[in-house]
Amino acid sequence: KNEVEQSPQNLTAQEGEFITINCSYSVGISALHWLQQHPGGGIVSLFMLSSGKKKHGRLIATINIQEKHSSLHITASHPRDSAVYICAVRSLTGTASKLTFGTGTRLQVTL
Amino acid sequence: GAVVSQHPSRVICKSGTSVKIECRSLDFQATTMFWYRQFPKQSLMLMATSNEGSKATYEQGVEKDKFLINHASLTLSTLTVTSAHPEDSSFYICSARDLAGGMQFFGPGTRLTVL
Numbered sequence: 113k114n115e116v117e118q119s120p121q122n123l124t125a126q127e128g129e130f131i132t133i134n135c136s137y138s139v140g141i142s143a144l145h146w147l148q149q150h151p152g153g154g155i156v157s158l159f160m161l162s163s164g165k166k167k168h169g170r171l172i173a174t175i176n177i178q179e180k181h182s183s184l185h186i187t188a189s190h191p192r193d194s195a196v197y198i199c200a201v202r203s204l205t206g207t208a209s210k211l212t213f214g215t216g217t218r219l220q221v222t223l
Numbered sequence: 224g225a226v227v228s229q230h231p232s233r234v235i236c237k238s239g240t241s242v243k244i245e246c247r248s249l250d251f252q253a254t255t256m257f258w259y260r261q262f263p264k265q266s267l268m269l270m271a272t273s274n275e276g277s278k279a280t281y282e283q284g285v286e287k288d289k290f291l292i293n294h295a296s297l298t299l300s301t302l303t304v305t306s307a308h309p310e311d312s313s314f315y316i317c318s319a320r321d322l323a324g325g326m327q328f329f330g331p332g333t334r335l336t337v338l
Contacts, residue, residue, distance in 0.1 A: 153332040155267075155318075211327065215266050
């Protein structure tokens, strides 16, 4: 079992839909990151969370430390949101610098 | 927001040559930089962690003599793929963590093709 699990693996939505991507992890963490990778390959850091909720534009990220679960929500989705969304955690133990990545959720938003 | 640049973005080289990839944090200082490689449709694989002024820490299975990392300053790290072979063809991504908040920013990646 991977330390970081994401669901769904693939997601297709129509423009305007509300989207939720889930991330569950099995270790104690100091921080959780949500990343976006476009087809060209470049990665954008969307959020870093250690508790609660953060909002940036149409994106909302939440984390429940007790349940070891985080969600990324996209409101009023748009075709330009099509990308791979990756959850990554920094664990409390071991090499504190390292991120452990989920396998990503491939999102396709159609017109 | 913070920016990490990589150069070159794309390189094609002949087998046996060495390729240097630069990673710069443009508007912040990074004590720690990370080098990843990514195969198509797979997640990022950490190759090594480098701290400014000290030797890089390589992940298990990554040859340090083949992938030379230099972290000369708080804003620059380089990865040199020595004597590149076709199996080294991949997408290489660097990342830098800022001193202040621990946020990690990623470069745009370098696509290496070894013929």
